[in-house]
Amino acid sequence: MLSGSHPAPRPARALAHFIADLQLATGLLDTVEVREVGVDRGPWPTWLRLSVAALAVLVGWFALRLIRVRRRAWA
DSSP: OOOTTSOOOHHHHHHHHHHHHHHHHHHTGGGOOOOOOOOOOOSOOHHHHHHHHHHHHHHHHHHHHHHHHHHHHHO
């Protein structure tokens, strides 16, 4: 028996929230309107992608080197 003084079991609460959300979502379908995306900025320029990739490799190399130095110090 579920009364107001005791919380519902977890699955029942989850189902209740799901049903409430579903009812809310279907209630909003009447007001849905489709809009254009706006400005499509496209992919990053090649020089910027290469710069970010080089920076990521450099940071990875530095982190790996730092880990190796710390491991040698602990050994």
